[in-house]
Amino acid sequence: MKKLLKIKSIQLLVLLFVASSVCFAQEKEAPELMTHLGYYTTNNSMQYLKVQTQLKADNKLQPLKDVVVQLYLDSLSPENLISKVRTDAKGFAQAAIPVTLKDKWSAATAHKFIAVTEATRKEDETTTELEITKSKIVLDTLNEDGVRSVTAQVLAYNNGIWEPAKDVEVKLGVRRMGGNLKIGEDETYTTDSLGQVSGEFKLDRLPADDAKGTITLVATVDDNDQFGNLAIEKKVAWGNYYKRESNFGQRSLYATRFRTPIWLLVMALSIIAAVWSVIFYLVVQLIKIKKLGKDTPTRVKEKKMVPSIS
DSSP states (O other): OHHHHHHHHHHHHHHHHHHHHHHHHHHTOOOEEEEEEEEEEETTTEEEEEEEEEEEETTEEEEOOSOEEEEEESSSOGGGEEEEEEOOTTSEEEEEOOGGGHHHHHHOSEEEEEEEEOOOSSSOOEEEEEEEEOEEEEEEEEEETTEEEEEEEEEEEETTEEEEOOSOEEEEEEEETTEEEESSSOSOEEOOTTSEEEEEOOOTTOBOSSTTOOEEEEEEEEEETTTEEEEEEEEESOSBOOOOOOOTTSOOTTSOGGGOOHHHHHHHHHHHHHHHHHHHHHHHHHHHHHHHHHHSOSSOOOOOOOOOOO
C-alpha cells in the first residue's frame, strides 16, 4: 500500500513538473514581428502605401523602429520595386507609387502589394501581401429648400468601366484641425446598389476657414478589405465667418508684464509696500532700542550710608 502511494506521489510530481514546464514555455514565447500594410488614395489622384511594424512579445504589441521594408507591386522583381523604406520611432513608414510604375498600375483592374521585411539578428524575414481593387469616390452637395445634404458615390474599376460599389461603409464629415467632424448624427453610411450614400448637413454656425464662408467636406472609406483607404475633399461655402479680433497688446492676465491690468498692479504694489513698511518700522524700532540701551547707565551707584548722631 505504501509503495502504491509513493508511485502515485511520484507520478503526480512528474505531471506537475511537466505542466509547469509547458506553462513556462508558453509564457516565454519567442517574440514575433508583425507587419501591417495599408493602401491609401487621396482625392482619386495620389496613391501611397503605409507600413506599420510591431513586435509581439508577452502578449503585448510594441512599435518596432528601424525595420527595413521593401515594397513591391504585383511580384517580387526588381523592376516592380516601389520603394525601400525604414520605419520610424512609432513603427511607421510610407511610400508613394512612383511614376515608373504608372503603366503597370493602369494596365490592371486589381493589384497586389507585397511588403518584405529584412531579417535581423532577432527577427526573421517576413512577407505581407495586400490585394486591392482600383476605386474612387465622387463627392457632391445638394441644397433644396434650405436643407443641405452631402452625397458620395463609391465606384470600382472593372474591365475599363467604373461600376457602383455596393455595401461599402463611408464616413461623411468636415475637416477640422483636430480631425473630421461628422455632418450629422450617423457615424457611417452604407452605399446602396448605385454605390451612393447621402447625409443631411446639420452643422449650423460652423466657423469658416475664410471670409467667403469656406469649409472642407470630406468623404472617407477606412480599412476596406477590397478598396483599402479612400478619401476625397470638396470645398463649399456653408460656414459662418467670424472676424478674429486680436487683443494682443491690450492689458490682460495673459499679456506681458508691461500690459498687466491696472487693478492687478495696484494690488501687487500695495502688498509690496505694506510688507516693506513693516520691515522698515521694525528696523527703526531696533535702532531706537539700541540707542536707549547706550544712554542708560549700566550700573547704579550705591549711596553710602552715614550713621546719624542722636
